[in-house]
Amino acid sequence: MDHGTVIEATKAVVTLDIALPGIIWGWMITLNMWAKSIGTGVVLVGAFLLHRHKKEEMPNLRWLMPLISFIALNIFLFFTLIDLHQPLRMINIFLHPHWTSAITVGAWMASLFTGLIMLMAVIGAFDAFPDFRRHCSIAKSVRAKSSLYEKVFPFVVFLALPVTMYTAIIMAQSSARELWVGAPELIQMLLAAFMVGSASLILISEKWSAEVKKDLAMILAFSVAFSFTMYMGEYFFSFKAAEVEATLAFVHSGGAYNVQFWFAMVLGFIIPFFIAKGSMTNYNPTLMRFAAVTTLIGLYMAKDVWLKIPQLLPLS
């Protein structure tokens, strides 16, 4: 290091300080958000498809949709739990809830949502495989209450919206990270759910009708296009907050996460957009499966960057 360099009069330099905290919320929180988007996204996209098409056109949707959602939600809840420094005290959220916290409200909603999804998954699976445990009394009673699935479903779809979006409020409540603004993050969360929801359903849509598949391509194309536009807006035009400008200037200059951000944009947004747009008129199942996979990977990477870059800035 060249100690002969003069310190400019207009600049101040820190000459003694403590070690600064690094990334506080890391990959587990990224995985948490990503898995939650899948868990709620398949329900939202599934509901849209069921609204537009007959269920016979999507024969496995009734049991696979809640099953995928249930698996994703359990990944989300598991990583939420192990990210805590005192995981066994998670119960305090239910015993001593603090309702101004979006973490509390979200935990309650997500738990209820997971419970209802589990109910749907069990009913859907027993109905899809009528010979499985035919003589089991529990299976019989579940099959007898099969209509509960359709009764619960509208409420689950309604609940999927706030469960998708509450993480944006947590980000907004993280006042120290100015990059995360409530309103755009709410829309980003919703779009992320539609992106990975449609991507997940594309992977199980082999036997679905052509019209349903084209709808899936349309949802994927529009959601990645809107989400990409928002990322570009936030990435280049966040002029009004000094801390945001400082953070983004560091990333723009080729700093940490610059390459990952652009890799995510190409993989998760640009490639799927062009493939999905083409498949809206001429559906190509192989390319669409490829687009679905790149969307899932790209969104994880984009969320990871967006989570970590505001944490690079020293706060004091």
Add this chain to the structure above:
Amino acid sequence: MKLGFLVDLNLCMGCKGCEIACKVENEVPLSSWRLRVKYIDMGTFPDTSRSFTPLRCNHCENAPCERICPVSALHYLDNGIVNIDSARCIGCAGCMMACPYGAIYMDPESNTADKCTYCAHRVESGLMPACVVACPVEANIFGDVEDETSHISRYIMEHRGAVQVRKPEKHTDPKHYYVGGGNQTLNPLAHERIEGYGLFNNITTLDTIGDPNHSILDRFITPIFGGHNDHLTNESFLEFEQGQDENKKEKGGHH
């Protein structure tokens, strides 16, 4: 009653007595600080100056940490102190993400969030916070900002126009004031951290938040069956240091 703090940066000489007193009083573990004094150098040689800025929790009236805490571990006391109940904290680190002043840390021994409480336990007994007692130049002034006869209120009135808070644009309404500060000392964006300019240390970043040995499985297993977390304390560090010294002696090194 609304307790507040004022630091006169014109008086502070950077002795770090307050920092040490805080560490001792509150048994703050290694790699963690409730209060720290940051040195900032300004100007071009030979016209340079060094400022010392003690940084601690601002005990905001509109505290983002209190709002985001899912279990009310962070809560207001009647006297305005933003206190923390470590026994209730779940360690989500939401408060660390919310605090605009970077004043909250994850205790590596208890794996719960912790911060300056204005020595609430001492205040309750009618004592001053440890850092106030330790300050040799009385740069730390503590008292009731709602009582206009209190020392702090009079000090604020005497220096009106020169009293500042950190990041007022955040609307957190801090109850921690500075006299003699400037943008270059109070605004983290106005000063740089350049490698090689540190007095005693390089620019360092903590590798982990909380206990560095807390792996995924340990988080579940340790609280039930016990584990390495039980013996990773300041005492174990001192024992390690003593062991190192004994090794040096054996090898004929200086003590």
